[in-house]
Amino acid sequence: xxxxxxxxTLYEKRYEVYDxxxxxxxxxxxxxxxxxxxIYGDEKNGKTMxxxxxxxxxxxxxxxxxxxxEEGTGKSFQENAMKRAKLDVKKANxxxxxxxxxxxxxxxxxxxxxxxxxxFDNITVYNDELAYGRFRKFTMKYPxxxxxxxxxxxxxxxxxxxxxxxxxxARYILRxxxxxxxxxxxxxxxxxxxDEQSAQLCHGSQIKN
Amino acid sequence: MPYIYSxxxxxxxxxxxxxxxWKKIQSLQQELYRYKxxxxxxxRLQLGGNGRKLLVDxxxxxxxxxxxxxxxRKAEHPLQPFFEWDSEAPEYYSKFKxxxxxxxxxxxxxxxxxxxxxxxxxxxxxxxxxxxxLKMKHTLVGLTESLRYxxxxxxxxxxxxxxxxxxxxVSIRFKELLKDFKQNKFLALIKDPTGTGKQNAxxxxxxxEMILNALFKNQIHKPTPTDIxxxxxxxxxxxxxxxxxxxxxxYNPKDFKKLSPATIINYINKWENTLATYKARSxxxxxxxxxxxxxxxMQMPTMAGSIISIDDRQPPFIYNKxxxxxxxxxxxxxxxxxxxxxxxxxxxxxxxxxxxRQMVRNYTEWGYCLPNELECESSLNSSYKDTLLRPGTMFQxxxxxxNNARGKYIERINGKLRYEIEKTAMGWIARPKAKSEANQLSxxxxxxxxxxxxxxxxxxxxxxxxxxxxxxxxxxxxxxxxEQNQHADLKPTNWELILPHxxxxxxxxxxxxxxxxxxxxRAIAQNGKILTGEAxxxxxxxxxxxxxxxxxxxxxxxxxxxxxxxxxxxxxxEIMEMPRYNRATIERTAADEAALQLQSxxxxxxxxxxxxxxxxxxxxxxxxxxxxxxxxNFRFKNVKRYEAREEPAEVFTDDQDxxxxxxxxxxxxxxxxRNFM
Numbered sequence: 065x066x067x068x069x070x071x072x073t074l075y076e077k078r079y080e081v082y083d084x085x086x087x088x089x090x091x092x093x094x095x096x097x098x099x100x101x102x103i104y105g106d107e108k109n110g111k112t113m114x115x116x117x118x119x120x121x122x123x124x125x126x127x128x129x130x131x132x133x134e135e136g137t138g139k140s141f142q143e144n145a146m147k148r149a150k151l152d153v154k155k156a157n158x159x160x161x162x163x164x165x166x167x168x169x170x171x172x173x174x175x176x177x178x179x180x181x182x183x184f185d186n187i188t189v190y191n192d193e194l195a196y197g198r199f200r201k202f203t204m205k206y207p208x209x210x211x212x213x214x215x216x217x218x219x220x221x222x223x224x225x226x227x228x229x230x231x232x233x234a235r236y237i238l239r240x241x242x243x244x245x246x247x248x249x250x251x252x253x254x255x256x257x258x259d260e261q262s263a264q265l266c267h268g269s270q271i272k273n
Numbered sequence: 274m275p276y277i278y279s280x281x282x283x284x285x286x287x288x289x290x291x292x293x294x295w296k297k298i299q300s301l302q303q304e305l306y307r308y309k310x311x312x313x314x315x316x317r318l319q320l321g322g323n324g325r326k327l328l329v330d331x332x333x334x335x336x337x338x339x340x341x342x343x344x345x346r347k348a349e350h351p352l353q354p355f356f357e358w359d360s361e362a363p364e365y366y367s368k369f370k371x372x373x374x375x376x377x378x379x380x381x382x383x384x385x386x387x388x389x390x391x392x393x394x395x396x397x398x399x400x401x402x403x404x405x406x407l408k409m410k411h412t413l414v415g416l417t418e419s420l421r422y423x424x425x426x427x428x429x430x431x432x433x434x435x436x437x438x439x440x441x442x443v444s445i446r447f448k449e450l451l452k453d454f455k456q457n458k459f460l461a462l463i464k465d466p467t468g469t470g471k472q473n474a475x476x477x478x479x480x481x482e483m484i485l486n487a488l489f490k491n492q493i494h495k496p497t498p499t500d501i502x503x504x505x506x507x508x509x510x511x512x513x514x515x516x517x518x519x520x521x522x523x524y525n526p527k528d529f530k531k532l533s534p535a536t537i538i539n540y541i542n543k544w545e546n547t548l549a550t551y552k553a554r555s556x557x558x559x560x561x562x563x564x565x566x567x568x569x570x571m572q573m574p575t576m577a578g579s580i581i582s583i584d585d586r587q588p589p590f591i592y593n594k595x596x597x598x599x600x601x602x603x604x605x606x607x608x609x610x611x612x613x614x615x616x617x618x619x620x621x622x623x624x625x626x627x628x629x630r631q632m633v634r635n636y637t638e639w640g641y642c643l644p645n646e647l648e649c650e651s652s653l654n655s656s657y658k659d660t661l662l663r664p665g666t667m668f669q670x671x672x673x674x675x676n677n678a679r680g681k682y683i684e685r686i687n688g689k690l691r692y693e694i695e696k697t698a699m700g701w702i703a704r705p706k707a708k709s710e711a712n713q714l715s716x717x718x719x720x721x722x723x724x725x726x727x728x729x730x731x732x733x734x735x736x737x738x739x740x741x742x743x744x745x746x747x748x749x750x751x752x753x754x755x756e757q758n759q760h761a762d763l764k765p766t767n768w769e770l771i772l773p774h775x776x777x778x779x780x781x782x783x784x785x786x787x788x789x790x791x792x793x794x795r796a797i798a799q800n801g802k803i804l805t806g807e808a809x810x811x812x813x814x815x816x817x818x819x820x821x822x823x824x825x826x827x828x829x830x831x832x833x834x835x836x837x838x839x840x841x842x843x844x845x846x847e848i849m850e851m852p853r854y855n856r857a858t859i860e861r862t863a864a865d866e867a868a869l870q871l872q873s874x875x876x877x878x879x880x881x882x883x884x885x886x887x888x889x890x891x892x893x894x895x896x897x898x899x900x901x902x903x904x905x906n907f908r909f910k911n912v913k914r915y916e917a918r919e920e921p922a923e924v925f926t927d928d929q930d931x932x933x934x935x936x937x938x939x940x941x942x943x944x945x946x947r948n949f950m
Contacts, residue, residue, distance in 0.1 A: 106410045146313050152335040153313055242409045264351040265398075266405045268419030269426045 082125050091247045091254035095236055097126075097180065098208045102230050104215040104222040105240030110258040112141075112185060114238070114245050115214050116149035117258065119183050122210070123157040126180035129172070133163040133189040148259075166193040166202070173206045186214040187227045194226045200233065242266030275331045275342050283331035283345060284318050290329060294338050305329070350430045352423050355397035362389035365459045372468025384440055388462045391427060391439045392454050395420055399451075421447040476530045477540055484515060484524065489541050490550040498541040502534035558676050568680070574608040576760035581606050581613065581644035581668075582683035583628070585621050585653075588695060588731050589702040592724040599727055602628040603735075605686045606644065609755035611739045612686070617728050625653045629661060630775050633766065634829055642763035643667060648682065651675040661774040669764060694734045700727075769844045772837050776824030783816045786879055788848045790823055790836055795848040796875060797838075803849055805874040810882045812846045823848065851875070 069077075081094040095101075103118070105111045112135070119128045135141040137160050145151045151158070159179070164172075172178065184190060194202060203211055213234070215227035222231050231237055236249040243262035247253050255271060257263040263271050278284035287298060295301040308314025315334055321327030331339065348354050366382040366389075377385070399420055406413055425443040432438060442450055453461035460466055472478065477485075488501050496504070507513035508526055515524040540546065552561050562568075574580055582605050587598040600621045604614035614632040618624040636643050647668040654662060654673055662671045674680035692712060695701055700720035707713045722730070743754040779790060786809070787794035796803045797812045804812060816838060825836035838845045851872060854865035861869070 109409045109411075150336040150339070152337070155335070242406065242411050261348060262405065264348070265401055266409060266411060268402070268423045269351050270419060270422040 082122065087256060088121060090252065091256055092236065092251045095251060097210055098206075099210060099235040100203050100230065100233055101210065101212040101236045101238065102215060102222065102227070102234035103212060103238045103240060103245070104217050104227065104231070106217045109240050110243045110245075110262075111214055111240045112144055113149050114240050114256075114258045115183055115185055115212065116145055116151060118212065118238075119158050119181075120149070120151050120156045122181050124155070126157075126210075128156075128158045128181040128183065129161060129179040130158055130183040130185065131161045131164055131169070132185050134186045136162045163189060166190060166198075170202075170205075173209055178206070178209060180208065181210045181212070183212045184214060186216065187222075187230060188216055188224055191224050191226055199226050199229055203233065244271055275345055277345055278318055278328065281346070282318060284328040285331050285334065285342060287321070287327050287329070289342060290334075290338075301329075302327075308333075350423070350427055351402075352391070352394045352398055352427045353430060355394040355401070356390065356427075357394070359386065359390040359393050362386045362459055365389075366463075369459075369463065369466075371463070371466060375468065377463075385459070385462050387431070387437050387439050388441050389459050391424065391431075391441060392451075392462065394427075395424060395451065396455070398423065417448050417451060420451065476532060477536065481529055481532070482540055482546070484529075485537055485540055486546050486550055488515070489546075490553045495554055498538040499534060501541060502532075502537040505529075505532065505537055506534075562677060575758065577606050577609045577611070577755045577758045578642060578644045578760045578763045579608055580646040580648060580682075581632075582648040582681050582686075583614070584650055584681055584683045584687070585624075586687050586690075588727075589691065589704075590695075590698070590700045590722050590727050590731075591702065591719055592722055592727050594721060596719070599724060599731070600624060601731065603683065603686075604628070604632055605683050606755055607648075607682045608758060609751050610686060610743060611751040611755040612735050613755065615732065615735055617731070619724070622653065626775070629657075629667065630826060633667075633771065633775060633826060634834060637766065637834060638829060641759055643766050645760065645763055646670040646672065648672045648674065648680075650681065657774070661771065666767065666770045666774075690734065690738060694738055695731075698730060698734070768835055768837060768847075772824040772826060772835065773839065776826045776835075776837070779823050779825065780820060781823050782820045783813070783818065786813060786817070786875065787851075788816075788823065788838065790825065790848060791833055793833075793850060795833075795836065796851040798847045798849040801847070801849070803851065803871060803875065804846070805871070805878045807878075809875065809878045813879070815845055816840055821845070 080097040082097060084092055084094055103111055103115050116130070119130050122128055132141055135144075169182075173182070187194065213227070213230050215230065216223040217239075222228055234249065236247070236251055238256075239246045239248070240258065243257065243259045244267060245256040245258060247256060257271065275283045275285045275289070287301065291298050291301055295304070304315055305317055308316065313333075316330040318328040318330045319325055331342070331344065334342070363382070363386055366377055366385045368376075370376055399416065402416060402419065403413060405411075406416070421443055424439070424441055424447065428438055441447065450461060464470070485501055485505065488504055489496065489498065504513060508515050508524075509529060509531060511526060516522060517524070541550070548565050551565065552558075555561055584603065586601045586603055588601060589598070591598055597619070599617055600619065601615060601617045602621075602624050603612050605612050614628060614635055616624045616628045616631050618627075633643065645668065647662065647670070649662075649671070651673050655675075658671075658673065661667050662673070664670055672680075696712075700722045702719060703712055703714040705714045739752040739755075740750045743749055743751045746754060749757070781789055783797070787796060789795070797809055797816075798804055799808065799812075819840065821838055821840040823836050823838055826834045828834040833850070836848045838848055852864070852868035854868040854872070855861045
C-alpha cells in the first residue's frame with residue numbers, strides 16, 4: 065500500500081543533485097540525478113554536438129554511457145566528438161555504444177554497478193521498442209539512472225509520439241536551434257550556445273544575453 | 274596570446290602553456306610526443322630549437338585550455354567579420370552636395386562614412402544570417418530585428434576597437450533605413466539630402482524673397498532697400514496691396530511674416546538678388562558687367578599681326594572754349610603693343626572708314642600683310658559687319674564686342690597713353706572721379722589748345738609710345754617688336770574684295786589701251802604687273818572703249834596706291850602707271866630701257882592683234898539691189914533716164930530630150946495601202 069508523506073517529511077527529503085557550475089549552473093541550476101532529459105531539434109542544428117558536450121560535462125560527476133544508435137561510432141561521429149565537440153580524452157569519462165537493443169541496454173542497467181547516466185541518440189531508432197507505454201515503464205524501472213534522450217524535431221515538436229511523451233515526462237527539455245540550446249523545464253532556463261560563432265550568426269548578438 | 278600562424282591555424286607558444294597547464298616543459302614535450310602519430314591529442318606546429326620556438330596547435334588543445342587562452346579567430350561580435358571601412362563612401366560623401374550646392378562638413382562626412390561602413394557590414398551579415406537560418410530550417414521572421422540588435426550592440430565594439438561611434442537608428446526606424454540603404458545606398462544615410470529641411474523654419478522664404486526683389490526691381494522710381502522695408506511693413510499692416518501683374522494674384526499679408534528692416538535690406542543686397550535687380554534698375558551695362566559678369570582670361574599673343582585691337586578715343590585735351598575734344602581712332606597690334614593706325618577728326622563718324630583706309634595704306638607701304646584678326650567695338654563697326662568686316666574680306670576673323678569695354682585690349686593701351694604719356698602734357702584734363710587721387714581733377718583751369726597743335730602733339734606722343742620699350746622685351750621698342758615678330762602665316766591683302774568698300778570710285782573709260790585716272794594715263798595690269806600680249810588683249814576686249822568704274826585707294830603721299838577696274842560690278846583688272854623713259858637716248862638708264870621695252874611690247878601687243886584680226890578678213894564684196902523707191906509716180910519730163918525695153922526677152926525652151934520622166938517601179942507584192950483604197 066502506498067504510503068503518504070507529511071509536508072515536514074517532504075521538506076526534509078534530500079535528493080542527489082549534480083553540482084553544476086558556470087554557465088551550466090546559470091541555465092540548469094543543480095539538476096536532480098536520475099531524471100529524464102530530452103534534447104530535440106532539427107537536423108544539422110547541433111543536437112549531437114550539444115549532447116556530446118553535455119555528456120562530457122556530466123561525466124565529471126558520474127560515468128556516462130552514450131548510445132550512438134543513429135550514427136554508430138563511424139567516422140562522422142568520431143569527428144563530431146573530436147573536432148567539433150572537442151571532447152577531452154583525458155577528462156571525459158564516457159563510454160560509447162553503437163545501436164544496442166533495449167533488452168541489452170536493460171541488462172547493462174541491471175548490472176550491480178550500472179551506469180548512472182545514459183544518452184540515447186536517438187529516440188527514433190528506439191521508437192518500436194519504446195512505444196506502447198514501454199517508455200514510461202523503462203524510465204521508471206531505473207530511477208537512479210539519468211536518461212538523456214535525443215529526438216528529431218518536426219513542426220516545432222519532437223518527432224514520433226514516444227518523443228512527444230518523453231517531452232511531457234522529461235524534467236529538463238533542451239531544444240536545439242541554430243547551434244543554441246534553449247533550456248526549459250524544472251530549472252532556471254535560458255540558452256546555452258553550442259558554438260558561439262554560429263549561434264550569433266544565426267540569432268544575432270542578442271542570444272548572448 | 275595565441276596568434277594566427279597560417280591560414281586558419283593558430284599557434285600557442287610554450288610560455289603560455291608551461292607552467293600554467295603543464296608543470297614542466299618536459300611533460301608537455303612528452304605529451305606532444307605521445308600523441309605525435311595519433312589522430313587526437315595535442316600537436317606541434319613547429320619544432321623548437323636553432324632559433325625557432327616550439328609552437329603548439331591551438332585547435333589540438335583541450336577545450337578548457339582553449340577557452341582560457343582565447344581564440345584569436347573568434348569574432349567578438351557577429352558584425353565584426355563583415356565590418357571594414359568602406360572604400361567608396363569617403364569619395365561619395367566628399368563629393369556630395371546638399372541640395373546640389375553645399376558640400377558636407379567634414380565631421381558629418383566622417384559620421385556618414387562610419388554609418389555606411391556599418392550598414393555595408395549589416396547587409397553582408399543579413400545575407401549570411403539568411404543562409405544560416407535556411408540551412409538550419411530556422412524561420413526568417415525577426416531577422417531585421419536581430420540585425421537591429423546587432424547594430425545596437427556593435428557600438429561597444431566600435432568604441433573599444435576603433436574609438437568611433439555610429440549614429441544609426443536602433444529604434445523602429447532602423448527597418449526603414451535598411452530598406453532605404455538597399456535601394457539608395459549611401460544617399461539613404463544623409464540627413465536632409467535636398468537641403469530643404471530647414472526651409473519650413475525660415476522667416477524669409479522663397480516667396481517673401483521674391484516679393485522683396487520684385488518690389489525693389491519693378492517700381493519705376495527706383496526705391497532704396499529701406500523704402501522696400503517700409504513698403505513691406507505697410508503691406509503687412511494692410512496699408513498697401515501687393516499683387517502680381519501677370520497672374521492677377523493678390524498677396525495675402527497673413528501668409529508673410531514680420532521682418533526687420535535690417536533683414537529686408539540684407540536680403541535685397543545679397544549678391545544673387547542684386548545680380549538680378551541691378552541690371553533692370555541701373556541700365557548701365559558697362560557698370561553691371563564690371564560688377565557682376567566674370568570675364569574671359571586670355572593669354573597674350575606673341576606674334577605681330579595676329580590680332581589688332583581698335584577703338585575710338587578722345588584724348589583729354591580741348592580745342593575750343595566749348596570744351597570739344599578731338600576724336601582719334603587708334604589701332605594697336607596686341608602682341609607688339611605698337612599703335613599701327615591712327616586717324617583723327619572732329620567727329621567720330623567721319624573717321625571710321627578713313628581709319629580702315631589708313632590701315633591698308635600703312636600696312637601696304639610698310640610691306641606687311643593686314644592683321645589676321647580684328648577686335649572692335651560694336652557701335653560704328655557693326656554697319657560694316659556684312660561688307661568690309663565679313664570674315665575673309667579684310668580680316669580673317671572679326672570679333673565685335675558689343676558694349677563690352679573690358680573685352681578689348683586697346684582699352685589698356687588707352688589707359689597707358691592717358692596716364693603714362695599724356696598726363697604731363699599741357700592741357701591734360703583729369704577725370705573728376707578717377708580711382709587714384711593723383712589722377713583726379715585739380716583746381717587748374719582747362720587750357721584750350723588749337724586743333725592742329727593738339728593733333729600734332731598727340732601724334733608725337735603716339736610716336737613716343739611706339740618707340741618706348743616693349744614690356745616683355747625692354748631691349749627693343751614696341752615698333753621694333755612689331756617689325757621683328759610678324760606672323761608668318763598672314764594672308765596678303767585681298768584688294769579685289771576690299772577696294773569696292775574702301776576705295777574712291779571714279780567713272781572713266783579705256784582708250785587706246787590706256788585708262789585715264791587722276792589725270793594720268795594708266796596701263797592695264799594684273800597682280801601688280803602691266804600686261805602684254807594675249808593677256809592684255811583679253812582685258813582690252815572687255816573694257817576698251819567702254820565706260821566703267823575704277824575703285825582706287827590713295828597712298829600717304831596722295832599717289833594712287835592701288836586702282837582696280839570693275840565693269841558691270843565685276844572685277845576686271847588692275848590699272849597701273851606706265852613707267853616712262855627718257856626721250857633722249859643718251860640720258861636713258863637701265864630702268865628707262867626696261868620701261869621702253871615694256872611700252873614697246875604693250876604697243877606691239879595691240880599692233881599684233883590688229884594684224885591678226887585684219888588677216889582674218891577675206892576680200893568679200895556685196896551687190897545691193899534693194900529698190901530705193903516705192904513707185905515711179907513722180908517724174909521730170911526732160912530728164913534722160915534708163916528705160917527698160919518694152920519687148921519681153923525671148924526665152925528658149927529646154928530640149929525635149931532633156932526631160933526625164935519619172936516611172937515608179939512596179940513591185941509584185943501589192944502595197945498595204947491598197948487595202949484602204
